[in-house]
Amino acid sequence: MKAIQTLRPVLSGLAASASLASLGGGVLFVAPERADAQGTQPSQSHLSSTVRRFDIPPGPLSDVVSALERETGIHITLAIHSIGSIHSPGVSGSFTAEQALHAMLADTGIRVRVTSPTMAVVELVPASETVEVTASTNALQTTTDVGRLPDTLQSTPQTITSISQVMIEQQQATTVDQVLQYVPGITVATGEGNGGISGDQFRIRGFDASGDIYVDGLRDFGSYVRDSFATENVMVIKGPASESFGNGTTGGVIELDSKKAHLGNASSYEVTGGTGPYGRGVFDINRQLNDTTAARIVAMGNGQDVVDRDHVYSNRWGVLASVGFGLGTDQTVVVDYFHQHSDQRPDFGVPMNSGVTGVVGVPVTELGVSRKNYYGRESDRDLMDADVATILYKGHFGDWLTLTNDTRVGHYTRDLRFTPSLCLDVSPLLSYLYGIPAGTCATDVSKGNLNTNYVIWPVGGNTPKSSGAENVTTALVRFHTLGMRHELVAGVDEYYQHASMKFYTPSGTETPGTLLNPIYQNSPGFSLVLASTGTNSRSWDVGPFISDRVWLTHQLSVSGGVRWDHYSVRGNASGTIFNAPSQFASPKASLLWEPTLHQTYYFNFARSVTPSGNNITSLSTTSSILSAQSQPNLKPQGSNLYEVGGKWSLLQDRLGATAALYRLEKNNTAYTDAITGIQTTTGDVDRVQGIELGLTGKITRAWDTQASYSLMDNKIVYSAISAFTPVSAIGNRVPYVSKNGIALWTTYDVATLIPSLHGHLLGGGGFNFRSDYFVDNANSLHIPTATTATAMLSYDLERYHLGLNVNNLTNTLAYNSAFGNGYATPVAGRTFLFTFGLRLASPRKHGGF
Template sequence: MYSNLASQTKSNKAKWRLGAILPLGAALSGAAFAVEPVTGVTDDQEVVMDDVKVKAAREKQANRFKADSSSTGSKTEMALRDIPQSVSVVKEELIESQNAFNLRDALRNVSGLTIAAGEGGRTGDSITLRGFAANSDQYLDGVKDNGQYNRDTFFIEKAEVLKGASSILFGRGATGGVINQVAKKPTGKTGVNGSFTYGMYDFKRTAIDAETAYQDLAARLNVMYQDTDSYRDYNSSSRWGIAPSFALKLTPDTDLSLNLLHQQEEGVFDYGVPMWRGTPADVPINTFYGFTDNRMMDSDVNVATVALTHRFNQDFSVKNSIRYGDYERKYLTHLFSGAAAYTGANAGTIARSQALRLSTQENVYNQTDFVFKKPLFGFNNTLMFGSEFGWEEYDFKSKNSTGVTRVSVFDPIITGSVGRGLASDFSGTLATDRLTHAQTYAGYVLDQFEINPEWKLLGGTRYDVFDAQQEDRLGVANFESSVDQWSPRGGIVWQPSKSQSYYFSYGKSFNPSAESLSLAANNAELPPEQNHNYEIGAKLDFFDGRLSATGALFRLEKTNARTTSPLDPNLQELSGEQRTDGFELGLAGEILPKWDVSLTYAYLDAKITKSTTSATGSVSGLLKSYEGMTAVNVPEHSGVAWTTYRLTDNWEIGGGVFYASDRYADSVNEAVLPGYARLDAMLAYHQKHFDVQMNVFNLADTVYYESGQTNSALPGTPLSGQLTVSFKY
């Protein structure tokens, strides 16, 4: 199925490998029943006991979709009601209810977040948050995890999204917010859970989650394997991963943890169908425009994290985390290199391009966080301060294939690439060959001060030094860039009762030229872009905390965006502006004891308010300015409604709607992705030691496009289903 190019994907540098599954034992738990001793009975008397009836009912899980706290809004676990900023938490129960096996599917439950097709050949998870790209703003347990790969949910217990400018906590980027995965860790229990899923398009997946403990050492192992074809012709993927984790109590006040992740995937680079006169071409969604061979997209990810936590006393603690990340991708792109031709000799066709690309990235980060909880002037006070040091290396090569012909938009003839100048290795002339180094040095201080039980203040700042150096092996562009930046944050929280919390906050972030570990000749010497987030919101609890409602009104501004100089099109300057005004609503928890809901909605007005950059419209053929245009891949209205109801202790039914209005796929607003509403459903049967669950996706078989670019659109999944059988002991 895959070309022998895949055998060339591994670099020569040494990488840690996990050779075998760790010997975590699975123990079966029995039921023990204790009876009070009978008094006043001699040894030779007969005792008649009352009948004891045992009912193995399914344990009820309270607040399956509602979270009460988050570690992403500050440097310690904090109640959501105390964080003066919008935070969305997608819990494991919601992920399992929807069979959301990819992180991007889980994140569909987050208001103001949209999934984008990778721009500029970017693959892996590509996300837009409140109108701004969040590609470099992905974290794992609070430490940067910005490699490009498709993140799986097999080893995470929840995904947290902090919205708005947040450089005080995370450094560069963090414009629209950050996405933080929280990995599953040892709990000290002994048990094993497993599942097998089979679905349409020959979807097969199995996962195991096992843990055990012995004295002061606890261990947990998550393993996953997935293999599937696709509703897209000539598409398939195969993925496997292993994530062992260990927790060791060195002393009563000192804990050491080790978390590892290895994930590999083989797939196909596919951006979908062409755009035709500004909308996706009216062709079957399975139509493929690439080549029948050489459809390679391989990734290899290794992440290791060591964390040491020490409590000096009940008020003062420190946590030091060290992260090593290694990310490798090798793939053959297939892109439409221009708009479709509407007239002339090439009418009804579109140009294609192909390139062989290899990127390797290594990260090393060290974070030290102190938390000091001590009353100040008689008032409750939590002081957080610490430092971060990071080193990143990004190596990128690209070689273009030659002789790639045009293809018919409505009747493509798909052939192999033999004789078409396939780029099969990196010998000869390369289009790109760059090595980028980046270093981060930062310190921060953040304080939460409680004036009284009703009023709380949060404020602090962070100072970053971000240096980057680029070595262009083609001799085109060797650059160095150095940025130092203060990033303040402030907020006030009013809590007139335990069920009400109202807040106002301000935060700042910055985007240096080398934010995504690549530099360009026309912007390498520019200062960073600046971003400001203003937000007012409310967080309310109902039914003794079983149901929570949230709302936020915000403005997010980029005040000096990079834009093309009107005097020299080869230079850029900081004279652009972009703004997103919006509000979002959320509801999560139990409406009734057996009725769980997760509802989100976002309204976003994302505009390029000032720009000197122009581009030729794919429909009009006219040169148009970005100024006044709506930001790419930002629907004005979007939301998700998901609900489940337990008919009995054993039977559960649920479903929901995923909705997005029209959105633009290009910067001059001529390419449009139509709005859609996708209806899903689930039915589950639960027992004490096993579950059976059926998920049906896109019940109405709606044709929709989940992401796109100027010249292409990626169709969403058609009507399909999956059956999952899981066990737990």
């Protein structure tokens, strides 16, 4: 009976959900009015209603809490110790005890939960719930909203970059790869309107992270290009994180926080038009159904032709539906359903001249070929559908125990047809073996002849179908032993994946054009034939995990944890049975020193393991398992991180600064052929070490900035001779790693300088500098240094929003993706976007509609 009473707020919302049909129009672009939800959470445990006089002066929150405890007798717990440094306005005036709690937190972005008539918990609003335009964007003062990582970013001993919803909206970033463009250390194999052979393909510090994309702490199993319409904010954890997230995570983790139902009514509508042509519409409606229940729906439609890329288009639509039960209470359940459909033309970019001894290949656009040239054919297309359902439960049991139980089920389909065009020399033997015309494209280009035929490789595409399910149960326990404070995290992560795939084979002759004049139309009689058989694979993983952070003193703490994975993958590839079970541990250990509430210094060690086929829904790993039949050395990849750093909150916590020194070592490195998808383990040992600096937040109330610098000294320190690496790669640079990266995004509210101007007039922009890198371990294919810039101007007045964005302001020739077998995708040319938005919001209601 007691359990039913505890869950009553959740159960009571089930009847209210029937009123979803009454939702009205608009999309939450950014809703300042929703800030009233911060610090005003409803509770089932009421405090005394007696009104009394308070006179507690402003100061650090920890001091104000102590004074309020003395005057009211309420035991107030800070959920995260470091938030005690945040400035509180104090409490002055006549209030009830509950009103005094809220007054103490006014304008802080912090909320209070009353857990009993004599107890309350003060906690940060998760980053995914912080939406006020003028609020501080100091990411160090936010939490991850992932149960396995309970501390603020300031108290988490690892380099983490957070991209807020405000920044995403300002940049008009519509896909996840666009959101990540201002994060140094990330290279992308995605491109405008495509996504390569395996959807979004990211590399963090040079290491593949295509299987390390998470949404709300759960794996996103599919291979597709992710639109940002359903994303509240994005967090990048750099370096191994297997102890928290499971196998993989060699370079790090990309964590997306989805938009969720919340208390209060809010809606907005946004339309964007631009060059290309480009058109996009998003609406977002949130409705409170009763005191603890709300529903939200977000929908998106997008259509564009990519500027300066002939024949490349990207059309997609999507919807996110979210219902929250027990909101604002100690027991919450959020149920989400996500669907995205995409219809686009894959863009593998332009060829790189490759294979000529002594010649380092570059994209042919660096030699005079037009960036507009498209080397695919009219039959190329990419149809994708993703359907994902998620249930997130979170329960607070007093101030010592928090339980979360999160479940996701996803189904993904794709029909990809493409034409891989390369610039290499084809000998008579290769011509005979592969049935392609002999040619000397690479040699001709090295001699300055661009009017030469390129090579069409005889691969036609695939039709992957995949599904996955995951459940993560986590307990966060706070307690004391022998006078020392503990924060224990323990749980179990279980997931299952299934993937099947058939392949297209070209039939008929496809006559290639020249680099200067590619042929877009298919040759007469050409077709793609879908094979009757393909690959079919399944994988399972059970990973219990435990970690404990222990405060040895008020300032000094140690943290240690481990996850033990039991992983198995098996299946059938065109009649060949494969099976690859494995067990491995992923440890992590940290030392933290916090001399003040505004400073953190740390040392961190972490190890990750990537087994064969760790993400079977990606073509590369499904095919790589099959290739293991002839590769007995296909062992798990492992990586070790050593990092020492500091984090500081400045200017009354408005501005956050970070600095870190790190070394990341990876052994048994594997490389993936982006055409065939086959993964080859080379035995290479890679080392990436360097410095990363960051700045995030408000320099003044009107001036907002996010800036970072990354130095990555990188080298292959061991290389085994093999068919893949016939010449030792020792001493070469690690593929996909730029030694230097600088990113800056900044805005200023010009309206603060003009007294007669109402609203917010933001002007700003940013630039992204990335030094050169190689795309193969032989260092024979090279992407040059590039700097791209973006500018924006927006005006917000009451419920209206107007915006102008200019992407690639200087019309720079740069590349947003590159592939190790010889092609790179140019970024879109200078693009103008015009946005109009309308927002409506009302305060949180009591008693539903």
